[in-house]
Amino acid sequence: xxxxxxxxxxxxxxxxxxxxxxxxxxxxxxxxxxxxxxxxxxxxxxxxxxxxxxxxxxxxxxxxxxxxxxxxxxxxxxxxxxxxxxxxxxxxxxxxxxxxxxxxxxxxxxxxxxxxxxxxxxxxxxxxxxxxxxxxxxxxxxxxxxxxxxxxxxxxxxxxxxxxxxxxxxxxxxxxxxxxxxxxxxxxxxxxxxxxxxxxxxxxxxxxxxxxxxxxxxxxxxxxxxxxxxxxxxxxxxxxxxxxxxxxxxxxxxxxxxxxxxxxxxxxxxxxxxxxxxxxxxxxxxxxxxxxxxxxxxxxxxxxxxxxxxxxxxxxxxxxxxxxxxxxxxxxxxxxxxxxxxxxxxxxxxxxxxxxxxxxxxxxxxxxxxxxxxxxxxxxxxxxxxxxxxxxxxxxxxxxxxxxxxxxxxxxxxxxxxxxxxxxxxxxxxxxxxxxxxxxxxxxxxxxxxxxxxxxxxxxxxxxxxxxxxxxxxxxxxxxxxxxxxxxxxxxxxxxxxxxx
Amino acid sequence: xxxxxxxxxxxxxxxxxxxxxxxxxxxxxxxxxxxxxxxxxxxxxxxxxxxxxxxxxxxxxxxxxxxxxxxxxxxxxxxxxxxxxxxxxxxxxxxxxxxxxxxxxxxxxxxxxxxxxxxxxxxxxxxxxxxxxxxxxxxxxxxxxxxx
Numbered sequence: 001x002x003x004x005x006x007x008x009x010x011x012x013x014x015x016x017x018x019x020x021x022x023x024x025x026x027x028x029x030x031x032x033x034x035x036x037x038x039x040x041x042x043x044x045x046x047x048x049x050x051x052x053x054x055x056x057x058x059x060x061x062x063x064x065x066x067x068x069x070x071x072x073x074x075x076x077x078x079x080x081x082x083x084x085x086x087x088x089x090x091x092x093x094x095x096x097x098x099x100x101x102x103x104x105x106x107x108x109x110x111x112x113x114x115x116x117x118x119x120x121x122x123x124x125x126x127x128x129x130x131x132x133x134x135x136x137x138x139x140x141x142x143x144x145x146x147x148x149x150x151x152x153x154x155x156x157x158x159x160x161x162x163x164x165x166x167x168x169x170x171x172x173x174x175x176x177x178x179x180x181x182x183x184x185x186x187x188x189x190x191x192x193x194x195x196x197x198x199x200x201x202x203x204x205x206x207x208x209x210x211x212x213x214x215x216x217x218x219x220x221x222x223x224x225x226x227x228x229x230x231x232x233x234x235x236x237x238x239x240x241x242x243x244x245x246x247x248x249x250x251x252x253x254x255x256x257x258x259x260x261x262x263x264x265x266x267x268x269x270x271x272x273x274x275x276x277x278x279x280x281x282x283x284x285x286x287x288x289x290x291x292x293x294x295x296x297x298x299x300x301x302x303x304x305x306x307x308x309x310x311x312x313x314x315x316x317x318x319x320x321x322x323x324x325x326x327x328x329x330x331x332x333x334x335x336x337x338x339x340x341x342x343x344x345x346x347x348x349x350x351x352x353x354x355x356x357x358x359x360x361x362x363x364x365x366x367x368x369x370x371x372x373x374x375x376x377x378x379x380x381x382x383x384x385x386x387x388x389x390x391x392x393x394x395x396x397x398x399x400x401x402x403x404x405x406x407x408x409x410x411x412x413x414x415x416x417x418x419x420x421x422x423x424x425x426x427x428x429x430x431x432x433x434x435x436x437x438x439x440x441x442x443x444x445x446x447x448x449x450x451x452x453x454x455x456x457x458x459x460x461x462x463x464x465x466x467x468x469x470x471x472x473x474x475x476x477x478x479x480x481x482x483x484x485x486x487x488x489x490x491x492x493x494x495x496x497x498x499x500x501x
Numbered sequence: 502x503x504x505x506x507x508x509x510x511x512x513x514x515x516x517x518x519x520x521x522x523x524x525x526x527x528x529x530x531x532x533x534x535x536x537x538x539x540x541x542x543x544x545x546x547x548x549x550x551x552x553x554x555x556x557x558x559x560x561x562x563x564x565x566x567x568x569x570x571x572x573x574x575x576x577x578x579x580x581x582x583x584x585x586x587x588x589x590x591x592x593x594x595x596x597x598x599x600x601x602x603x604x605x606x607x608x609x610x611x612x613x614x615x616x617x618x619x620x621x622x623x624x625x626x627x628x629x630x631x632x633x634x635x636x637x638x639x640x641x642x643x644x645x646x647x648x649x
Binding site for chain 1: 507508511515519522525529530533535536537538539541542543546547549550553554556557560565566567568569570572573576577578580581584585588589591592595596600604607608611612614615616624628629632636642643644645
């Protein structure tokens, strides 16, 4: 009851003129940041911290938090329209979202994504408000072994991305991991696999890899068809079909749960939440073969999950001062800059602040929903531009953008290179989403693994002697075995039914 | 099963890559001061990739689980190679001719395949200019200049 009253008081703060403006500014910038590949929420938030120096702490955090969850809304747009993930977690949305766009259903994809994001975001905030402190204590028990266990769990989720051949799926995962190792080792500073190129000192850029492997390969594959005959897919309605609402909402519900759970866990980034939601939807669907070809649950679930994740990941920040992801770490630095100490006392010592921010997150999500839904018409129109004009424009814009990321022509060359690689991989049924996924997680996997072993007294056993990590690893192994088992069962059933014919 | 040749070539290529990475990994210290060093993970990952690519090769040789994706021929292939050529030309020319000129040439070459030349000129000229000014004035990023 107390919390409720404080929340109402918080709304008072959040709805005050300036704060409302900052919220609007934050979420708008967040959306732009999400739309622009190459500018992620980490950079966007960091760039704007100096702007907040003169501001009230409440206003500052309202704006920065707005950028954070706003970017989750924006990332969807380019993922659906041009198969380029605007920020890492949107990679999963590319898979079915872009397929839907190609079928003229970009509106439906963006619409359900906006709705799901809203539901996921708001639910996570409600939980933050009500049971935040209680849940957050669990996060304290997480150390490197637990992070590694979560990563392993995430890797098991990759099964949903695998096509015909499990081996090729694993090859993709291994390639992604290997690519992530290029550059400076985070622990010792040793530069690895740069083969003498100074441009590779920092390793490969996510944007370059994503644009090359996803967008360029997509364009190259489309070129095989006669472009003249490619009629722009009719914008088939801006909302999902009647029979799609129910499965979408189920996916949204599950996505919210998954996103929130993983948001609380330090080290589990949004991309894991998205992937886990995708995997879950694919497993639970009546007809899993629809996935990868434009299944709306493949958009609804992951999009909800990543918004729920971003909301939930602020819980450990508020209650423990524990940042669960790079963007949240930047927000933490903003806290400190403004003289606030996040932690258990934040709720009691600065109730105005905390509840003000929480209320503003509600408002921010509403603003985003209002901004996004009408804009879908606009985005869908863009998707309907004749492909023969669209693809050169996409190419020049992305070629420009990839240069701008690091002002490096090497990056542009790399994008083209990975475009070719991506093309071949897609032809060979090697899942590129798996490559990106392990690439994103690669350095974290290695550092958590090495840190665990460095502190362990009994070598690799540490993962199994600690209660939380062993539980997570146990679940991961269980899921793995179940998948293998059901895979074999399916094959047997197929063979049996073939024989019966 | 569908032609496994592509699968075989790809597996061998990946095998090669894994070997290169593996030999590189040996250059990095396997053990660090407190546990595994920077060479540990790369060695194991390249090793795993090596084994996986071998399995992939075997799978391809057996013709199991191969990709059904058709390879482009004829018009489609020409289309593809043309655009690819334009992309590679862009990458090479941009450091000499600068962004605006190269961008215009690039777009023009892509657009004349489908539009008459006088129509193709419009986006070909406008887009690079627009992007150049957009990036310069709003993002403060200077795109490569004409360098002669």
